[in-house]
Amino acid sequence: MAEDIRIGVFVCDCGSNIAGYLDCPDIAEYAKTLSNVVFVKENLYTCSEAGINEIKDAIKEEKLNRVVVASCSPRTHEPLFRESCAEAGLNPYLFEMVNIRDQCSWVHMQERQDGNQKAMDLIRMGVAKAALLQPQEPIQSEMDPKALVIGGGISGMTSALVLANRGYQVFLVEKSKELGGLLRNLHKLAPANVDAQELLAKQAEAVKNHENISLLTSTTIKEIQGYIGHYNVTVSTNGTEDNFGVGVIIIATGAKVFRPEGLYNYDGKGVITQFELEGLFRANKFKAKNVVMIQCVGARDEERKYCSRICCMTAIKNAIAIKEKDPKANVHILYRDIQAYGTENEALFQRSKQLGVRYIKYDQEKPPEVRKDGVKVYHHLLGRELELPQDLVVLSTPLIAGEDNEELSKLLRVTLDENKFFLEAHVKLKPLDFATDGVYLCGNAHYPATIREAVSQALGAASRASIPLAKGMMTVEPIVSILADEDACRGCGLCVALCPYGALEIVKTEKGRKVSVIPVACKGCGVCAATCYQHALSINSYTDQQVEEQIRAFLSGS
Ligand code: SF4
């Protein structure tokens, strides 16, 4: 017997976000006229406790077997509504969300009538699809309780230690011979003036002695295959290959310091970088009396548009170190803008001024000129050129993305930004995750960060990675690709080549070569189903029939 479809529609005002621009009572009245709709409610906030209880009560009292919420973005609220349906005994995949806020009221603020019409169209389409939804069960997959951390700098060491202390086995892979990354070049760390080498020695010691950490230095990643819970990693240590499995991966590959070859007469002796200055401090070889620092060298220009964030504070910290050692030394910082965010950094900035560090703003169009004994700079406020004496020029250069980032991003199928740093899944909602499940990032691999920020991110990435490890079992949404028509599949592999998440493979079956979906790796993006010229693949909850019905519903209103 055909199922008696009973759809409940909940129209959200979202305070004034929707109701301020659309006539929600009229839209709710309209929803009552749609086929299979047996219950309609307008809520001030559907996601509030009161709104959620109204959904749950209606499921029980009105015997709803499909729910449609017309409100905000599924990206943020769909899990909540699905969970509420489940709590009321309805399969959560018999829920459909219609976005009448971000895609309607917000973009049609000045077009009330058209906005109302569009909201009605969207709800009509959502209801039509909801009638065809089928219950789905979450997909479960076991988790290999081990982690791979790529990069042995401060962020990699920190995240490896956190995971190891929680009892998970960690493979820490570092391509150079030593642990430490950029920390090895630093002297003191602002703002608390922590000794960088002491911190490094302490962390490296802890890593080397931890029974749960397998430290692989002089090691590069050759291949990574698999998906969350089951990554297969091949590494090469001095040419010898090894292979192991892990459940999660943290990318902590750090960044490189930009070498300002050809800029401001850089020669690594009389004109050096801030990192080289720290080297002089560490070796106790700093002697200069007249120091001129130039900011934004190779940064915030046509080639590298971004601000590296750490260079201003590095310059301020090093200027203070010079003045504290020798109050009579002259230190000038030539800058375009000063980045001293946060109260502690601002306090250091002020302290540097009190110690006598001089700041001169320069124009990008009229950059300073480094000469043999002086630096010529145009002073904006004085409106004339100054000649500053120098026996050492220090260039503040940005951190740039590591050279391995592109290769690693391909191996792991994760994205890079326009500057080739790794790009998080969502700047606010998933700042330490990638779109690919089970892969996390921290430190300078993501973007130039202070040591303190890198450590915070490392703690966060380790916490994120701990969630699936602690569960021991992965549960993923069943909105995935399915081989709906096995006979139609010709095993051509086109979909396998195009899947951005490596979630498809060709297998030999009794019927010949056929595609097979790895559901736990699939993100339900739909690329494969759209690609298959045989229509062999389909996406749960986005079947051809459901999408066609939505289109039909839209056209029926025109
Ligand atoms: Fe080719 Fe389609 Fe089969 Fe993929 S599902 S292998 S595209 S026939």
Ligand code: SF4
């Ligand atoms: Fe890959 Fe997307 Fe198809 Fe899933 S839906 S198998 S992620 S192409």
